[in-house]
Amino acid sequence: MRQINTFSDKRLDNMCSYCGDFPDTRDHVPSRILLDEPFPENLPVVPCCDKCNQGFSLDEEYFACAIECIIQGTTEIEFLNRQKIKSILSKKENLKKRIESSFVVENENKYFKIDLPRFENAITKLAKGHLKFENSEPQFENPTSIAFKSIFDMDENEEEAFFTPTVFDKAPEVGSRGLQNLLIGHNQEILSHWTIVQEGTYQYMVSVSSGVEIVRILIWNYLAIEVIWRNQ
Ligand SMILES: [Zn+2]
Incomplete structure (x- = not known):
């Protein structure tokens, strides 16, 4: 993956990206x-404390395993x-x-009852990590909304809305990756963009x-996720 160095306030890197505590480690x-091996x-990576690093790992494991089992039924x-x-x-x-x-x-259809708190915990962690990585400024609050859906259950309009880059009306944090990596649209408007971490496996977009603040994630070309923070 191509990576851009940031020039943002270094104090923002001196705290865990998820809770704000002193960062003991770094988290992918x-x-x-x-992701699939070989890894890109x-x-x-973002700064992270030991407590968060360990606290999320069981939920992430459940989340990843459940998605694969849902896909394969x-x-x-x-x-x-x-x-x-x-x-x-x-x-x-x-x-x-x-x-x-x-x-x-039920009625001859097979359903999967997900453990919602575990899914939401794993998704919130991903979204906070992407937000911190792209925008430098961490977000410690819980999101206003978390939505996820199989892309195969989306209608055309939902799919278009999900994949279309959004227009920024406020530039990201000065010196952040988000600002250095923006797309300029036809009308000189600033657009968000998808970052492909691994083709067909994982991509995300922060706006x-x-x-x-909106983070969209597509996992394994199957699970489409949108996490939103409304700060007002
Ligand atoms: Zn933490």
């Missing part, structure tokens, strides 16, 4: 559990596609059972305008 966003070089290892998920679920019997028991059959 997205977590590598969502220069993965985005099963927890049977031989029918799963992603190598990393196969290897986690073959080691973690309890996690596999838990996901297995979330499949319910910041006055009072509103």
Whole structure:
């Protein structure tokens, strides 16, 4: 991945990107559990405290494994596609059972009842990480809204709205990656853009305008996520 050095206020890097505490370590966003090997070089990292780093990992593991099992409609290892998920679920019997028991059959249709707090926790972490990486300024508040959906369940309008870059009406933090990496549209308007972390595997888009921060994420060309903070 091409990466841009930032010139923003270094004090912003002296705190955990998720809670604001002293950063003991650095955290990959997205977590590598969502990517395929070989990993891209220069993965985005953000400062992070040990507590957050460990606190999110079980939720991220559940999140990644659940998505793969939902896509394949099963927890049977031989029918799963992603190598990393196969290897986690073959080691973690309890996690596999838990996901297995979330499949319910009603009227001959198979549904998956997700553990919403775990999904929302994993998604919030990803969105905060992308926001911090692109905009330099961290966001410690919980999002105003979190929405996610399979792209196969979207109608044409929803899909277009999701993939179309949004117009900034306020430039990102001076010196941040977001500002150095902006697209200028036909009418000289400033547009957000998709960052492809790994083609077909993970992409995200951050847009910041006055009072509103939006992070969109597409995982495995399947799960479309939109996280919004309204600051007013
Ligand atoms: Zn923290």
